[in-house]
Amino acid sequence: xxxxxxxxxxxxxxRKGNLPKNTPPIVSAQExxxxxxxxxxxxxxxxxxxxxxxxxxxxxxWLAVEKKYEFDGPKGKASLLDLFDGRRQLIVYRAFFEPGVxxxxxxxxxxxxxxxxxxxxLAHLNARDEWAGRCRGTPSPTASTPTSP
Amino acid sequence: xxxxxxxxxxxxSFDTDFAVNEWHGTNAFIHDGDKVFRxxxxxxxxxxxxxxxxxxxxITALGRQEEWEDSPENYPQTAPYKWWNWHDAYAADASVDxxxxxxxxxxxxxxxxxx
Numbered sequence: 335x336x337x338x339x340x341x342x343x344x345x346x347x348x349r350k351g352n353l354p355k356n357t358p359p360i361v362s363a364q365e366x367x368x369x370x371x372x373x374x375x376x377x378x379x380x381x382x383x384x385x386x387x388x389x390x391x392x393x394x395x396w397l398a399v400e401k402k403y404e405f406d407g408p409k410g411k412a413s414l415l416d417l418f419d420g421r422r423q424l425i426v427y428r429a430f431f432e433p434g435v436x437x438x439x440x441x442x443x444x445x446x447x448x449x450x451x452x453x454x455x456l457a458h459l460n461a462r463d464e465w466a467g468r469c470r471g472t473p474s475p476t477a478s479t480p481t482s483p
Numbered sequence: 484x485x486x487x488x489x490x491x492x493x494x495x496s497f498d499t500d501f502a503v504n505e506w507h508g509t510n511a512f513i514h515d516g517d518k519v520f521r522x523x524x525x526x527x528x529x530x531x532x533x534x535x536x537x538x539x540x541x542i543t544a545l546g547r548q549e550e551w552e553d554s555p556e557n558y559p560q561t562a563p564y565k566w567w568n569w570h571d572a573y574a575a576d577a578s579v580d581x582x583x584x585x586x587x588x589x590x591x592x593x594x595x596x597x598x
Contacts, residue, residue: 452534
């Protein structure tokens with residue numbers, strides 16, 4: 335019967351407290367700590383390999399941006415250099431918030447909105463001389479002007 | 484939607500040129516005077532992991548800019564933890580606070596930080 339339950343039905347069962355039958359064993363605090371310590375070896379290894387990957391990213395070659403791009407921003411026209419806002423580095427996420435995208439015109443794409451909701455307070459990035467911005471596609475001339483998010 | 488980051492509208496081939504014309508993605512850039520360079524690009528599930536300060540810093544050319552990092556020589560680096568501040572205090576309190584410095588130094592000993 336459980337195998338025929340839809341995703342939504344399963345979700346409702348979980349909310350009512352019906353956990354699946356194949357969960358891990360319940361153990362003592364000592365055994366739990368031992369299990370955590372055992373997995374911690376892999377956790378640390380994962381952290382170190384993530385650091386090593388980031389170190390390789392820092393040695394990636396750079397690509398010169400030769401074209402002159404133009405964006406429409408809160409203060410009017412802006413070049414790619416303007417997007418840095420005086421800082422050393424720039425991070426640009428491309429969001430879909432335009433005609434033809436699910437949710438338009440009230441919303442940006444659900445996935446892009448979900449992503450935007452994850453972004454931490456930018457003061458911390460800015461403290462490392464970085465600036466994060468989002469850009470979106472060109473609104474169709476026939477569409478009503480999108481409200482600025 | 485309550486988002487605080489600045490938004491810009493693409494007016495040209497920026498999306499096509501930087502591989503974000505059909506699907507989401509995050510590009511990282513650096514500039515040297517008027518010259519702009521693309522330093523990294525991440526998309527798909529890699530892009531989904533973005534959002535935290537650390538994950539963003541880890542895709543940039545300069546990294547977290549902390550002393551423990553394996554970066555090319557002479558890259559800007561400062562002590563970890565000590566550059567942290569309250570999000571509304573960075574500008575007003577640009578110099579390193581000796582009180583916070585002490586908290587970090589003590590924590591390094593007692594909590595095995597940097598691990």
